[in-house]
Amino acid sequence: MPEEYAAFRPLLEDGLRFFLERVTPRRMFSALAHLEELPANTSLSDRTTALLLHFPSLHKLGQVVARDRRLDPQFRKSLQRLESLAPTTAVSEVLPIIRREVGDGAGISVAPKALAEGSVGLVVPFTMREGGSVSKHGVFKVLRPGVEERLQEELTIWSALGPFLEERSLHYGLPELSYRETLEGVAKQLLNEIRLDGEQEHLVKAAALYANFPQVLIPRLFPFSTARITAMERVYGSRVTQGGAPETERRRLAELICEALIARPFWSGASVVTFHADPHAGNLFRTRDGRLAILDWSLVVHLAKAEMVKIIDVLLAALTLDERGLCLALSNLAKMVPDESTLRAAAQEGLRQVRAGTFPALDWMVALLDRLATSCRVVFSEEMTLFRKALLALMGALADISNAAVADGVLIGTAMRKLREEFFSRLLASPRSRAFSTHLSNEDLFLLWVSWPVTAARFWLGIWGDLLAEVRTVLGGGRTAKRR
Secondary structure, three states: OOHHHHHHHHHHHHHHHHHHHHOOHHHHHHHHHHHHHOOOOOOHHHHHHHHHOOOHHHHHHHHHHOOOOOOOHHHHHHHHHHHOEOOOOOHHHOHHHHHHHHOOOOOEEEOOOOOEEOOOEEEEEEEEEEOOEEEEEEEEEEEOOOHHHHHHHHHHHHHHHHHHHHHHHHHOOOOOOOHHHHHHHHHHHHHHHOOHHHHHHHHHHHHHHOOOOOOEEOOOEOOOOEOOEEEEEOOOEEEOOOOOOOHHHHHHHHHHHHHHHHHHHHOOOOOEEEEEOOOOHHHEEEEOOOOEEEOOOOOEEEEEHHHHHHHHHHHHHHHOOOHHHHHHHHHHHOOEOOOHHHHHHHHHHHHHHHHOOOOOOHHHHHHHHHHHHHHOOOEOOHHHHHHHHHHHHHHHHHHHHOOOOOHHHHHHHHHHHHHHHOHHHHHOOOOOOOOOOOOOOHHHHHHHHHOHHHHHHHHHHHHHHHHHHHHHHHHHHHHHHHHO
């Protein structure tokens, strides 16, 4: 755990102990037996990762934070193995399910060994023959045997874990965060992991979203998919974080990922937009022909246009260095703000970073929302919370692909292109209409243009305020040293 969150370590230990004490003894003994078999010199990071493998919900959480660059590098590297595992489940254990769902007359030959294994599913290759020749290569996604029962047991524990963490948080004098609501939201998403028919619906929608984006590949569904099994085309390639390519090629790949997973849906102008909510490196492949394949659509986030307009309001207030406007925009974006003073302090710190040279775009906003959620007790909606977590995971993966910071440049470039495309449609629009893919009204653009003198004044007044605050801090530190 990062040093900045050191105060939360006792709470994390209590939470893990609470969870492990409530799983069935049989499962706990199995996990401990596996740990006992590890070599004596196995690191603590690797032992922790090995423990997570036995619990689907913890396995998924490990995948979510595996690219968080605030974690210890060795621990992060260990967690990244959870993104794509060598299969340990034998195909023979799921073959009866495949035969029952698909039938024997489909001309399908199932491979003797699985291709990969995730937190809940097993990926099994197959070939399908038509007219005596191999015509299609695909994969079956099947739930691992017993995973539904294990996940249900774990999520029952989670429902009690939220109140427990809130109680222990008070005991340790930590910020009163809404663990209960956060865990309930994540639990709902984890249940979607075992709904294969739900993922199939998401795949169809994703295919439509990227239909005119030739650089992106969404696996094509086969018609013999069922509620118990997903049959789709096989993707050949490698994980996007796999090294070896020159920096220029890795930068282009990072830009493509950002455009596909953030810019394309966010600037689409649709009334409701679907974002991939599990964008860890194990779900992002670079195909042999250079395309980006986006896999595993079991977890998604649906954001309404109204929510995206609120995000734009936050960025507009930051661009104009409007502290009052930023506090109002953040309040509108949040579900609950228990303390206005902490919200204002976070907004002031965010604007100080802008004055120091940080452009208020995606990186800046994600850091601000994370600070509000983890330190200021601000509660966001379930969808916005998952959106924030997905962005954190994606930003970590992008940083591991390329040393260059590409996300903000891609988003701004796409927005500028959209503004040019919207030029003529804006001529007849109402000044306050935000019915555009950029979510900006003509009035927003006009105010942004004419407010630059006020923004400049706010900038210089803020700079002087920052300098005075630093002087007071230095002088205050000197007086403290003299008293000692």
